[in-house]
Amino acid sequence: MKIYVTRKAHFAAAHRLYNPNFSEQKNNEIFGLCNNPNFHGHNYNLEVTVIGEPDPETGYVIDLKKLKEIVAKNVLNLVDHKNLNLEVEFLRGINPTAENICVAIWNQLRDKISNGSLYSIKLYESERNFIEYKGE
Amino acid sequence: MKIYVTRKAHFAAAHRLYNPNFSEQKNNEIFGLCNNPNFHGHNYNLEVTVIGEPDPETGYVIDLKKLKEIVAKNVLNLVDHKNLNLEVEFLRGINPTAENICVAIWNQLRDKISNGSLYSIKLYESERNFIEYKGE
Amino acid sequence: MKIYVTRKAHFAAAHRLYNPNFSEQKNNEIFGLCNNPNFHGHNYNLEVTVIGEPDPETGYVIDLKKLKEIVAKNVLNLVDHKNLNLEVEFLRGINPTAENICVAIWNQLRDKISNGSLYSIKLYESERNFIEYKGE
Amino acid sequence: MKIYVTRKAHFAAAHRLYNPNFSEQKNNEIFGLCNNPNFHGHNYNLEVTVIGEPDPETGYVIDLKKLKEIVAKNVLNLVDHKNLNLEVEFLRGINPTAENICVAIWNQLRDKISNGSLYSIKLYESERNFIEYKGE
Amino acid sequence: MKIYVTRKAHFAAAHRLYNPNFSEQKNNEIFGLCNNPNFHGHNYNLEVTVIGEPDPETGYVIDLKKLKEIVAKNVLNLVDHKNLNLEVEFLRGINPTAENICVAIWNQLRDKISNGSLYSIKLYESERNFIEYKGE
């Protein structure tokens, strides 16, 4: 029996989009306003989905309080109220597009799920734009 | 041609999490506040997804008014404003975690869909926690 | 200068509507499903609004982290995952309609706001039903 | 590596549900209020999901500004503030049920995605009713 | 004691904006796409707020089930799945801008509230545009 369990979380952070191998002109052409060297920011919404079988004794795939703590320890505490270009170890050297952040959060969490397995990371950069990654 | 048709619904109910085979201490350790013997409650949001091919004459996979009635008759009328531990036949003997309620609603609906087939049950226990089950 | 500062919060609780001075029949007529003696429950959303002038040095009317803590200490910790009829001191003897809970939360908070003054309590019992009280 | 990138969009339109091969009585039986010959309308919400691999140089599967423009040019500009029965070339001869509109939008967009491939079209006719199509 | 009680409701309708005293050119200049003679439509969200004192015996300002019925009988049943220009008695001769619909709903409801008094009508024409009227 496969059950999907999701916890939503939230963080606020600054970033800019920028490739150091591009000329300034090319960075502006490709990333536009997102390339602002003074940074801009977002309220990111994150959905972490775990797949697994409910424990017959507890009825839980994973206790959602525990999942909340795993996400806080391994993601939120490292990115909330931070600058994603300058201050986050697990994003070092990565251009923080929503796609790249989403994959980096997957890599950050895939070995930390205590019960069941990580199934999907969904990252909303705004109400209208979001990314999903399932480790494939 | 496979089309996914979803109807959202809502119910309010009381429950507690509790395993009669556990000691009181173990129930408290595992279920914490959710084990309150006086119960607590939630506004549950439910998404029922049916998969099928649109009828070429009507353009419907299933008339959403009909799906609304099927969900009301087989789920909402039995759980809304009820105590999920004490009063719901289809949850008898089941510890009402979101996982277990979600699977029980799947079992309740899988043979009742008049057109197309049941594809997924998604159950939101709160804005931040939700469960999905696809019958696998 | 009058600024309105709002913090949203959330709690889950069980309740039933019931007047001990009414006959069983009258309780059923007036409160219907809400009179279920086994209780039902809700995810309540709460908006606490404080009015005041921003401190010229900090730019805050009240630090929203502080307001969050005041609401947690004086309301959320007392009602979350509780039975509103049986376990909440500040609701003792009160029929827990959304109107009555809203006024009781106002009374609970009006002297606890460290900066500015309490302006409004808004309580959502469901997405479609909500109550507001401004102390008048 | 497979990444799913979604852009939400919105349009407002009038329509009626009607099959010219049905008698008036049968149209009324099957489509009820939706068969009103004077039309009714909706705020439709649309989610367009593209699947692909992020470009290693830009970190984008597809620039979301570009996806926004593709959706505007090929869908929104043709349906927003329009009558879906009378004025939309890509819906000509199609009974505009949510299912049929969803498939038509898929057909309209599948060859227009400049980077990655169209993965899914999700169409909300109301907050409680929505359709998804993945081209299968 | 003044308590504000709100019920949210929803209807879907077609309309066009048009002043018969304007030339066709002036209608187009002022109303743009909204003047489409084939109509367009919206999912309207409506918030009806009643002000009053809770009945000391019931704890209700007005039973929200009763308010729901009053709104259904006097508004929703008359406008849902209708054409607001052609079919709604209480909008006859009125150009159905959100402002005008909002005032007309106020007039429709102000004498129908069984307990307490009508305080405000809020009408959302889209997620981003809304109108409020308080009878002043």
Added chain:
Amino acid sequence: MKIYVTRKAHFAAAHRLYNPNFSEQKNNEIFGLCNNPNFHGHNYNLEVTVIGEPDPETGYVIDLKKLKEIVAKNVLNLVDHKNLNLEVEFLRGINPTAENICVAIWNQLRDKISNGSLYSIKLYESERNFIEYKGE
């Protein structure tokens, strides 16, 4: 006749909270994580409310397309994807707390409303924290 017309808008920006007259220690004590010298950011949601009487010929207090343009020209274009501490003329010398940004947007818009008068500015810094200012 007084009608309230609201337009919602959205911008993404970076900021830090900081008072140059405070010591570094005091800035950290008061502003905590919000004082990060590398900045953090938010998706801000803005609600601009205009009060006025509908024009009897158009049925509009103010054309919402016009209000949208006024908000874009005088606010959004100046703050979206910007750093609020470094790049926004109308916030120069202002510590960008939500309270201070809200008042600055009021000052920016109060003389720019072409029809009716500015009534309120509501600024959401996150889903759970928001500020309102009515010019009093």
